[in-house]
Amino acid sequence: MIITEDDEKEIAQLKVRLSKEFEVKDRMMRRRLLSSRIEISHGSKGIVLSQRKYALDLLSETGMLGCKPAATPIDQSFRLSAEAGEPVDRERYQRLVGRLIYLSHKRPDISFAVSVMSRYMHDPRKGHMDAVYQILRYMKGAPGKGLRFKRSGHVNIEGYCDSD
Known part of the structure; x- marks a missing residue:
């Protein structure tokens, strides 16, 4: 799970609430390779999720x-x-x-x-x-193309699932 928010206090509160219900590992890194498959790049312009490698x-x-x-x-x-x-x-x-x-x-x-x-x-x-x-x-x-989430005041991510 990636948590993005400008308010550090609110992030900390969310982490506490999540840790009460789930086993949580906090990995604060600028760049992270997940299972050598998903690359997360975090910079001043936003976050990019790619699978370049x-x-x-x-x-x-x-x-x-x-x-x-x-x-x-x-x-x-x-x-x-x-x-x-x-x-x-x-x-x-x-x-x-x-x-x-x-x-x-x-x-x-x-x-x-x-x-x-x-x-x-x-x-x-x-x-x-x-x-x-x-x-x-x-x-x-362009092997590094991916999903880019621009940095702005608000991040709205919506997910939809169509399952039987």
């Missing part, structure tokens, strides 16, 4: 660290079909798309493309894998 690791593991970056995460000329093209290694495809799904939580710019690719997890084809590589090439252009 995770993205770079993914590019390195797929051999795409030296690739030419793409301008968009999904090419409009791609015409994907469930049965068209040669089948590809399903486990590799599922692993890549699964890692991209995890990455898309902090990268809304790839969320749509990743959701399209996740439709083909059961029977991936060469065109689907090419589209996944397009997403990876796009990420190469």
